[in-house]
Amino acid sequence: xxxxxxxxxxxAERPADRTGRTLRIGAAVVVAVLLCAVPSQTDVYxxxxxxxxxxxxxxAVGVGVLTGHAGxxxxxxxxxxxxxxxxxxWLTRQDITNGLVHLAVAALAAAxxxxxxxxxxxxxxxxxxxxxxxxxxxxxxxxxxxWKSFTGGTDGLAGIPATRVLPGTPELLNEDQxxxxxxxxxxxxxxxxxxxxxxxxxxxLAGCRENEARMRAAGHPVDRYLLIAYIGxxxxxxxxxxxxxxxxRYVSPEDVGFDVSALxxxxxxxxxxxxxxxxxxGAALIVFTRDWLGGWWPGHAPLFLGLLFLVAVYxxxxxxxxxxxxxxxxxxxxxxxxxxxAKSEAA
Amino acid sequence: xxxxLETVELRRAYGSFVAVDGxxxxxxxxxxxxxxxxNGAGKTTLLNLIAGTDRPTGGRILxxxxxVTWHSQRRRFRAGIGRTFQHPSVVPGRTVLDNVLLGAWHRxxxxxxxxxxxxxxxxxxxxxxxxxxxxxxxxxxxQAGDLSHGxxxxxxxxxxxxxxxxxxxxxxxxxGLTDDGIAALLDALRELPETVxxxxxxxxxxxxxAFAHEVTVLHHGRPLATGTPAExxxxxxxxxxxxxxxxxxxxx
Numbered sequence: 001x002x003x004x005x006x007x008x009x010x011x012a013e014r015p016a017d018r019t020g021r022t023l024r025i026g027a028a029v030v031v032a033v034l035l036c037a038v039p040s041q042t043d044v045y046x047x048x049x050x051x052x053x054x055x056x057x058x059x060a061v062g063v064g065v066l067t068g069h070a071g072x073x074x075x076x077x078x079x080x081x082x083x084x085x086x087x088x089x090w091l092t093r094q095d096i097t098n099g100l101v102h103l104a105v106a107a108l109a110a111a112x113x114x115x116x117x118x119x120x121x122x123x124x125x126x127x128x129x130x131x132x133x134x135x136x137x138x139x140x141x142x143x144x145x146x147w148k149s150f151t152g153g154t155d156g157l158a159g160i161p162a163t164r165v166l167p168g169t170p171e172l173l174n175e176d177q178x179x180x181x182x183x184x185x186x187x188x189x190x191x192x193x194x195x196x197x198x199x200x201x202x203x204x205l206a207g208c209r210e211n212e213a214r215m216r217a218a219g220h221p222v223d224r225y226l227l228i229a230y231i232g233x234x235x236x237x238x239x240x241x242x243x244x245x246x247x248x249r250y251v252s253p254e255d256v257g258f259d260v261s262a263l264x265x266x267x268x269x270x271x272x273x274x275x276x277x278x279x280x281x282g283a284a285l286i287v288f289t290r291d292w293l294g295g296w297w298p299g300h301a302p303l304f305l306g307l308l309f310l311v312a313v314y315x316x317x318x319x320x321x322x323x324x325x326x327x328x329x330x331x332x333x334x335x336x337x338x339x340x341x342a343k344s345e346a347a
Numbered sequence: 348x349x350x351x352l353e354t355v356e357l358r359r360a361y362g363s364f365v366a367v368d369g370x371x372x373x374x375x376x377x378x379x380x381x382x383x384x385x386n387g388a389g390k391t392t393l394l395n396l397i398a399g400t401d402r403p404t405g406g407r408i409l410x411x412x413x414x415v416t417w418h419s420q421r422r423r424f425r426a427g428i429g430r431t432f433q434h435p436s437v438v439p440g441r442t443v444l445d446n447v448l449l450g451a452w453h454r455x456x457x458x459x460x461x462x463x464x465x466x467x468x469x470x471x472x473x474x475x476x477x478x479x480x481x482x483x484x485x486x487x488x489x490q491a492g493d494l495s496h497g498x499x500x501x502x503x504x505x506x507x508x509x510x511x512x513x514x515x516x517x518x519x520x521x522x523g524l525t526d527d528g529i530a531a532l533l534d535a536l537r538e539l540p541e542t543v544x545x546x547x548x549x550x551x552x553x554x555x556x557a558f559a560h561e562v563t564v565l566h567h568g569r570p571l572a573t574g575t576p577a578e579x580x581x582x583x584x585x586x587x588x589x590x591x592x593x594x595x596x597x598x599x
Contacts, residue, residue, distance in 0.1 A: 200467055207438045207449050214436040214503075217398060218510055219424030219453035 084241025110238020156252025272319025429512030439492025
């Protein structure tokens, strides 16, 4: 199998690759149009759910970066998410409602938090990473419960003023405005993350994930790479936390609990651990299964999530992104068995 | 001594089992030294200690006159110590070119140029040259995990060479190679600059005889004999260690 090197990008493009790329671009355009049409074509509740799915998707993107790319399966990405959310809530109490300031400070606070907790996590591997990150997440949730002066304890923080994108601009008061803001921020963060992972930084993480011994023997500071990835994923989580405040205008320990961590990891498993779009799609599927489908049969949301997980594990072992890859490989297989079709495609 | 490797009373014990037992080894600049011995003699452990993959429980390692006993693998790599692995070590999900590039990434000459951009692309050209030298140019864009054992072994070597080592540690590079593969390997090793010292751990004595100028035989973690391949082959203690006393007697 030929693979394009992300560094040199010199592999000759085959007709099948061109077709695949055209299909991907076409699918991306369709998805973009559908996402843009959500406020005008759906009711308020669906728009709210879509916003929730985007925010949760950003949390899942951070999980995907760590689990799929750095090889550190995490159950604690909710911790920087909480730091970002509570930091943003604190900013609003200082009458700072500027959305861009929220995003920047939340990202910085979450990155700093990850820089402090990271050195403990990145030295471990495998199941130990899951346990350590779970501990970090649970300790953060406990702090959110106990540090009442800052977090409001179990009551949470309510009455958070609406976000303004920039000083002087109107407040984001209705669901449609909030949705568009969250959509733009999510698209930018996911896009930047995808670009970074397609750069040589992605190659370095792949090396650490797939053959740490070789990387160390070649002089690579593996721990430093993993720490940077951990901090970067933390910053993404922090931005997700800031968006949580923007759309929900309320935060409590329930928003940053264990079940959120578990569902974020599930989203990544469903979508494909090394796919940004897969993580976003997995998150959307979970939110709509839990809150939209669950709304049709009240009290059955956990059952639907369980079924979703089973289907994902048995039908999509590599996630939705892996399924797309297998479909492409299947298509190539059919073309290779049908030379005439391949020739006409090449022509 | 500058440009040389020296181990002094090097020792590695795992509990009561002593894998390397007080080894004194000197490898000069440009030397071609082979380490041979029966399974469990401590050859790979010694290589791991020199590369920094493992830490000794006693003794010292000097490289170019500096004590590097407790230096990290990264520091040793940047000081010019490169290695291959007993089991071919590649990043399976990336292309062969990416693998070799990872080997060149932190070599001393490019240590200040880590960010992506033009420099990385220049390195890519050099990596392609290395692959071409080893006869692997056609594999450059193949996924490393899709390749055969022998091809992976050569890519492991290419990755090590991309770091421009001054001391190259090779752990059974001929294991699993076909005759053609061994010939290609020997051609590649003969192309190495004379300034590069090589320590070769190898079971294939034909490869050792074809490549090494000096051979050290390890037995139970200790050097049993050192000399030219012919001298070592004629050494009765060595033959006994390899074949056992009875068989040597029968052979004589």
